[in-house]
Amino acid sequence: MTGLHERHLAVSPEWLSLYYRRPLELTRGEGRHVWDADGNRYLDFFGGILTTMTAHALPEVTKAVSEQAGRIIHSSTLYLNRPLVELAERVASLSGIPDARVFFTTSGTEANDTALLLATAHRGSNQILAMRNSYHGRSFSTVSVTGNRSWSPTAFSPLQTTYVHGGVRHRGPYADLGDAEFIEACVADLEDLLGHIRTPAALIAEPVQGVGGFTAPPDGLYAAFREVLDRHGVLWISDEVQTGWGRTGDHFWGWQAHARNGPPDILTFAKGIGNGMSIGGVVARADVMNCLDAHSISTFGGSPVTMAAGLANLSYLLEHDLQGNARRVGGLLIERLRAVGARSPAVREVRGRGLMIGIELVRPGTDDADPDGASAVLEAARAGGLLIGKGGGHDTSVLRVAPPLSLTVAEAEEGAEILADALHAAG
Template sequence: MTHVPHEPATLHARHQAVLPSWLSLYYERPLELTHGEGRHVWDAEGNRYLDFFGGILTTMTAHALPEVTKAVSEQAGRILHTSTLYLSRPMVELAERIAALSGIPDARVFFTTSGTEANDTALLLATTHRRSNQILAMRNSYHGRSFSTVGITGNQSWSPTSLSPLQTLYVHGGVRSRGPYAELSDRDFIAACVADLEDMLQQTAGGVAALIAEPVQGVGGFTAPPDGLYAAFREVLARHGILWISDEVQTGWGRTGDHFWGWQAHADNGPPDLLTFAKGIGNGMSVGGVVARAEVMNSLTANSISTFGGSPVTMAAGLANLNHLLEHDLQGNARRVGGLLIERMRAVTAGLGLVREVRGRGLMIGLELVRPGTDEPSPEAASLVLEAARERGLLIGKGGQGGASLRIAPPMSLTVAEAEEGAGLLAEALRTAQGTLAGT
């Protein structure tokens, strides 16, 4: 790719002068993305990229999807904002669709502007309903950047303070291939994690409010437990009256291919008590929310509103996006093309000492990188691959402890040809990074 000096260098300096130092940017020369179409984006220098990260799993269907841009434009031409103090037809219509799709009986939906705010709201509901501030969370988890959600985040790279309004207890199970139970069979792994949960609950004073868990840990590097773990947990939780919050901010809407929601891989005893969502439903518009049983949702006794949650424009975008997703069976596409892509990635990484594991399901694929010849996670390797992929016209993400895992999550309309192209580009980037680490 040809790079020409352009405004982004100046824009980067301006960014550093007025924005927080912890607002991190990818790449040694950060990108300014100016427009997109389908599964591709362009930067300010005119370079075209195949987008395998979708703005952190948020461009769910496609860039510049005509149905969504039309819905936004038409709604903006009528009225931009009303607030939840007034009836909103788009909000009611989207809530009806999501309630029906959630699997939660007698469901109520509250809209927010982000996944962080959705999880924050779920924690408020659960702790109020249970009259307890004790929360069970998974090790290696991530649930947002607010004060309450960093307090339940089990990934130290994303939790800047130990202060919290909650008492958090961390449970085993979110990472299958590392930790004290990694060598066990799936059945024994689940049994060990359940025994750990039972033991922890015997040590707690008072009633725990809820377990919050991502069916696939997003920021954690697309790690997941064996199917059925959370169903086994649910049996224990139910005996104690503890609520289950499924954080579907990254796993929702069919991205995992096999299921519409991540919790459905653990569905032996029904849906969660609360479900949180965000990211992909708005296809870039700020939409998040909580679905909960009416008994739980209505447990707040004080007044509440949402100034921007459920805005007419974002609800119109969400409706159009959801309709497109369902009408074009993008869940089925994620299963088919994602299955092809993960097998292709396993094939091209075979023999590369840099890659410890290729994991995931649907269009959520993670590659854990290590220092060749060791089992030591290598954030340096991940950064090298990120740069090498960008040079070849491919955008991917990072995650995992210390940022040593690559995250692949393209728009769910990805074609077979684009999957093959991206796998080839990523293979080249991995080989380049391994050569760099080896000093060749």
């Protein structure tokens, strides 16, 4: 055990997770690579949990941060803030939400917490619908709408939450149905549920479940849900903390795979927009955003430095068509990983969209999740020079692959090769 690890354990809570038997201290990053304190170089396929969206040490972002820090670092929302207004204008336009208003936070957890506050205040109800296997953050309210028991440490809640079918396509009671029948069954279940409970304020849902193992319903499920929700006056919150900014390749936002009825009422975002700087936020129609009848501010949300970083990062992403790169290179990477998976009896499924890919592991010859196997592959991949993540339901048996969106074809090929060797070594 390293001295830093011992010091970490002495001052940190036991529930603060660390990857690897020998935890890793990252000291430098460039492009799609990072280096540890011992000088070892790794291809980064997790990007600080989908947060290093464009590239490590992107010159445009570091320059914007440095220049803004040289002018003023902090002011709070009590004063006009030009970078905040400029980024809000761009996010509002990109969101697809009409007459949109934007509120910046410091994290995805805080963004979802704010969305729940808005929805419950607007609808006058503390009833919330959420998806099974979901994850929305670590605050008291967001834990209470998280449908993944590994990440929900308490049954106490300020909200009354009911969990809905549909976020996981290939496990559960409807797994054997075709896509159309799957959607029909989930919609029928939602209709039945709404007949038994008081009218909820909102449904909160990730278009692709992140911590849940990059699972997703068939395209169109949330559009079908929306028809039911609209009839009952229930808002739709799309949690885009992991799916936003073009990561799925096919769409800029995850909700656009379910766009038959237009954008969500409320959209939350975080992670990638700051490329490592602490930015989260909420976009909502003006009538929803303005429903609160008390004053509020944010001390750190929308700080000049983080807003400058977000503007530079978003500009780079759009000008270099990183969404298109995620679609092209991500498609190649999924193809390579499916070929790898076909040769491994431990791989149940390789799924994903763009540069958001999950590899679900099982004990060979069974359909039982294999969290120990996932941990072994994580270790073997590190030994081979590749960093990936883990996720899934309570079993944590899914390898999560989510590189920066500037990933090259050569790096995708290299990463797939290392993963193939890691699966072989761990199996």
